Amino acid sequence: ILYHLDKAKYEKEKHLQRRPQNREDMPLVGIFSQRGKDRPNRIGMTSVEIVSVSEDRLVVKGLDAIDGTPILDIKPYYPVYDKKDAVVPEWVDRLMEHYF
Known part of the structure; x- marks a missing residue:
């Protein structure tokens, strides 16, 4: 799901580089190595x-967006294009240890 971060407030001095969370x-x-909202x-x-899918509704699980966020597009996930075994820096694994 591609969406517009309409409530984000990017400030270069504050958000260009920062420590995750x-x-x-x-x-x-x-900022481009993070999933922060202020981009x-x-x-x-x-x-x-x-x-579930109906004529006028798509219900999903795991959307990382605020309720009411404008949706720009919906793309299919194809493992051949969307790499499942991506390599990430070690700090990403530490960051996500207790996230969910």
């Missing part, structure tokens, strides 16, 4: 699980 145990990294391009993307 503002945690001191995380490295100082650039210069205000475009969000999340892979979701489809729960």
Whole structure:
């Protein structure tokens, strides 16, 4: 799902580089290596699980967006294009340890 981060407030001095979740145990990294909402391009993307489809409604699970966020587009997930075995820096694994 591609969506417009309409409530985001990007400030270059504050958001261009920061520690993920503002945690001191995380490295100082650039905004494009994070999933933070305050981005210069205000475009969000999340892979979701489809729960149900009807004529005028798509119900999904796992959408990382605020209720009412404008949806820009819905794309299919194809493992051949959307790599399942992507490699991430070690700090990403630490960041996600207790996220869900």
